[in-house]
Amino acid sequence: MISAELLAPSSIYTGWFIYGLALIWATLRAPWVELFSDSRRQHILFATILAIFILWLVRRDFESGLSFHFIGLTAVTLLLDWPLAILAAFLAQLGLTVTGHQHLLALGMNGVLLVLIPVAVTEACAQLVERKQPRNLFVFIFFSGFFPAALATLLCVLASLVVLLVDGRYPMPPWLDDFAGYIWLIMFPEAFINGTAISALVVYKPEWLETFNRSRYLQAPWKDEEW
Numbered sequence: 001m002i003s004a005e006l007l008a009p010s011s012i013y014t015g016w017f018i019y020g021l022a023l024i025w026a027t028l029r030a031p032w033v034e035l036f037s038d039s040r041r042q043h044i045l046f047a048t049i050l051a052i053f054i055l056w057l058v059r060r061d062f063e064s065g066l067s068f069h070f071i072g073l074t075a076v077t078l079l080l081d082w083p084l085a086i087l088a089a090f091l092a093q094l095g096l097t098v099t100g101h102q103h104l105l106a107l108g109m110n111g112v113l114l115v116l117i118p119v120a121v122t123e124a125c126a127q128l129v130e131r132k133q134p135r136n137l138f139v140f141i142f143f144s145g146f147f148p149a150a151l152a153t154l155l156c157v158l159a160s161l162v163v164l165l166v167d168g169r170y171p172m173p174p175w176l177d178d179f180a181g182y183i184w185l186i187m188f189p190e191a192f193i194n195g196t197a198i199s200a201l202v203v204y205k206p207e208w209l210e211t212f213n214r215s216r217y218l219q220a221p222w223k224d225e226e227w
Contacts, residue, residue: 003065004103015109052092073118074149118152145198150191
């Protein structure tokens, strides 16, 4: 997460513009009728917003204006589907802003980096898996849970570095060339958290996952597995 002091005005405006369009699109595509008519979905949505808020509070804030924390939106996207995942993350961001853990001006750019990128990566991987129609449950868990979480983390870090380099307000450390080794230390825990959450949901509450095809993964014969 990046503070407003490290962002140029152009980045602040660009972030709000992109994030605002995404929020409008997610609002239009969200299944409001099903949500309002199903109390179970409402409880899952509210619990997810609280979980994101708490997860993002577990963070390391640096005096330079940067903050590191887990993202967790791969599991949220598979749980709620992408429109509600974006809106849930936005409400969690508002909670962080109200409590003083995020700058309002930087909310747009942070939303692009920490919400839109993970949700887009997860949705793309889930769509790819769905097109292949695998019958192996572990293919879904790995390629929809573990892999997109790791990839999203990598892209978030790289995109954040690009923004900081372009704005030029953050003094880059001299060991930036060695930063690639530290990225792995960030990617694996993020992948583990999201993959474990998806594994638990598949085993205990598969009906909660909006993007999970129970008839294929839980009832198809294992001898006919394909990727």
